[in-house]
Amino acid sequence: MKFSLKQYLTHAELTPEERREVLEDLLVFGKHNRRQFLIRMAVLMTLSTVIATAGLLSDSAAVVIGAMLVAPMMNPVMGAAGSVVMGWSSRFYRSILLVLTMGLGAVLLSMAITALSPEIVFLPEQVLARTRPTFYDLLIALAAGSAGAYTITHKESGAIPGVAVAVALLPPLASAGVLIVALEMELAVRALVLFLTNLIAMVLAAALTFMAAGVSPASARRRSASFIKSQLWLFALLMIAVSIPLYFYSQKVIFDAEYKAAKSELLQSWLRENNLTLTGIDFRVEERIIFLELEGPNPPVGIRDLYERAKERAYVKNLDGDFALKYSWTQKVDGSWPIKSDEITEVALSDSKQENILLSNFWEWEFTQYDSERGAKPPADDSYIVSFEDRGKVRVTAACGSKTGKYTLRGRSIQVEMKRLDWFGCRKDKKLQVFFGDLQRGSEFFISDGRLQITLTTDSGIIYFKKR
Template identity: 35%
Template sequence: MWESIGTILHGDPVDKKEVNRMRDLVLFEGPETKKKLVKFFCLLILSSGIATYGLLGDSVAVVIGAMIVAPLMLPIMGLAFSISIADRLAIKHSLLLSIGGILTAIAVGFILAWPLSNFFQVQNIDQVMVRTSPRLLDLLAALITGFAGAFAMSRHDVSDTLPGVAIAISLVPPLANVGILMATSNYSLALGSLLLFMTNYFAILLTGALLFGIMSFPKVAILKQSLSAKRSGIIIAIVMLVLIAVPLGYTGYNIFIDNSITQNVNEASINWLSGSGFEVISVDAESVNEEVILRVIGEGELPPIADLEEMIKGKLYGKTLKVEVVYSSTYFLDGG
């Protein structure tokens, strides 16, 4: 059954020639390695620079441009492919290259942002702040994008969709964001941005490797190997998938909990403030010290805190709710 599904997805049965084509496409090996590496790092540095200035300029269009130029998807899909065919050397090379790419993108963001760090406040830049923590939708999008990337690269007739895949999954912008936030000494926000990237990274690896497996690339790649080599390859693939799935599952669980808390607090707060002169500004379930921060603004008398406490009882998963109240006054002036 899986073979027929894989053939339908790939378009044709996978053979040794197709395995070699995929190796040439996503792996950095052979006589062209040096040329591929120069191209990769040049494009990565340029895309990281574009992303850095796009983020600082709060420009969605420029950030999208950086996503299109960014080549970081290639070694990640190469690692997913290597895991699926259980090639230890290819796994090592793809992993080292992707780590080198990650560090390069962060360094570019840091170097370009550091001289400008006194001229902006990152908390006032939407494109920066929106990339400081992973959301449940980010995780789901990354999982689907892993399938999309593997599907597009494994077929000759849909390679023109790769720019769309690059836009769908945000890889370089969160890394440039890490550099920006480190340059401005916002280390906790930088960690959140790195977590967003790692969520995308592990999700792409997991679903990409699974789809390559369904398409029968592993079966063809190890067809002529000895029985012990095949067993070793299967064990490597399983171990790598577990190493990917565990942190991804942990991150996914935390994202789910934070989203659940945010929804619970938001609904309870709206009911609590109903009929008063106050309204909810924001709910932050991802703050440090196991605190959930509720920010409200308004005028007049605040409803009893005990009412809110009763509404959220048992809905914070062990966290503490901190309520920050901003009192405001409204004045109407006669311009006549």
């Protein structure tokens, strides 16, 4: 079958003079010119990599954009596309080899700069941004490759910087170097996938645009039909291949997740219910953790309710199954001066209301959280019920029996004393013994939305109860 693109595209041939000007912009002719060209590429690539790595490590988007403008990688990429449509196999392979060599050099130089820099505690957002390739990046690269070819054939040189910024070939390479030094190999692979996505899509889109613009004459297409056709098919297949990891990466990327979660009605209503303020939120996708920074007068008693509600919401599905909801809480109490005469009364009334709720309900133990990794909860076939009765009497009821003790309240402070930590019939219930021990280490209690929280002494944990 005779190869021709005319059946798909309306093709307008360039004049020989126009074609020569375009090819001179794309490729270097002559050994002397090639040597000067390679020296210029090496110098610019070194400088742009230094700028890009410094911008990434300092988390400066403006500096990274500056590195994109200095980086010379657009030239050999467009040269590879031009070589394909002209059927020049040797020039094509030289251009691709030059791009890959420049890419390897950028990664190695970035690694060296990162290794000499202060230790990285947190990966900068500018680095992480290059580890989230999606189909949008593929679409951008296709459009940028076509735009680059169009600007070259139509002498729209003013648009070239915009194309370089849009496709961003260098930052993923520099990011990969930073991530390798940080031993984040999976993220480094993702950054390299972004680079390959940009490279493959740009060459394919630019080659098709050059053909549509008439850069390749009919004689060249006939003479090198097999090479042109094979390379176009190869890059099309490579683009399909690189789309596979893009699909899976897209499932893990949370588009504006922090903003979306912070502004969600679910979280905002929970914050209002618990009289808390959100000061920060972080989606740690790799660890499947949502981390909340909270502040307010009382700790987040209803954190379990928030977890159960959030688990049903769409934005959490991107965490691929189970996730953990972690938080830090800073106590914040608002005040003013001079003090109004009734403010102390309001505090006393609030404490009295909490005490009345505590005494008028039965409380079922849900779990105890000691730290971010350790905790305890009752057996699945049993429940431990605590009731605070009049005259300082506390009662703990389990399937094996019931036991009483004493408690003392002073504002929000609570102290529980059980006469014995075991009794006949419950000696084998080890979890009940642990629960007794924790209950006696209680220091403060808070009640919100039908849930009781008792903080253990020396910040050693929190016991959570729900109203029975």
